[in-house]
Amino acid sequence: MLPCEVLSKRLFPALRGVIARMLIEKHGLSVYETSKLLGLTPAAVSNYLSGKRGDKLLKDIYSNTDIMVKIEELVDKMAKGKAGLEDYLDFICTICIEVRKGKIELRELEEAMLIKKMCENPFSKGAK
Numbered sequence: 383m384l385p386c387e388v389l390s391k392r393l394f395p396a397l398r399g400v401i402a403r404m405l406i407e408k409h410g411l412s413v414y415e416t417s418k419l420l421g422l423t424p425a426a427v428s429n430y431l432s433g434k435r436g437d438k439l440l441k442d443i444y445s446n447t448d449i450m451v452k453i454e455e456l457v458d459k460m461a462k463g464k465a466g467l468e469d470y471l472d473f474i475c476t477i478c479i480e481v482r483k484g485k486i487e488l489r490e491l492e493e494a495m496l497i498k499k500m501c502e503n504p505f506s507k508g509a510k
Contacts, residue, residue: 389478392438397477399436400443400453401460401470402427409461419460421467449477 398420405416406427413431417424429435443449456473459465 386478389481393478393481394474395430395436396439396443397436397453397474398422398426399430399433399440401457402430404453404457405461406431408457411461419467420470449480452477 402416402420402422405411405419406413411419413424413427416422417427420427426435443453452473456465456469459469
């Protein structure tokens with residue numbers, strides 16, 4: 383599995399879940415409003431809220447202060463209408479790069495080692 387596949391299957395759903403929960407619980411947005419901001423269906427947002435999706439790395443995200451500060455900044459801007467889907471997608475890319483550089487650890491050692499190996503590849507975009 384490629385590092386980007388690992389991240390898209392493990393990290394991205396967890397990030398979506400944290401962001402969706404904060405938009406709804408902290409800022410009082412509806413599931414529908416949150417789904418539009420994140421480019422998801424209301425059913426997908428409901429699955430993130432119930433833990434059916436995105437729960438694999440929640441502990442890792444909540445325990446990483448740097449990531450949480452960035453999430454809170456993004457969520458505050460989104461809730462105020464000062465950030466939208468494009469900003470959210472940029473955020474996901476930024477976090478992906480930070481994970482690949484080792485600023486947040488993944489639970490499965492095999493996946494983490496694969497990501498580290500990919501980051502050491504000089505031909506890998508964003509590796510340095």
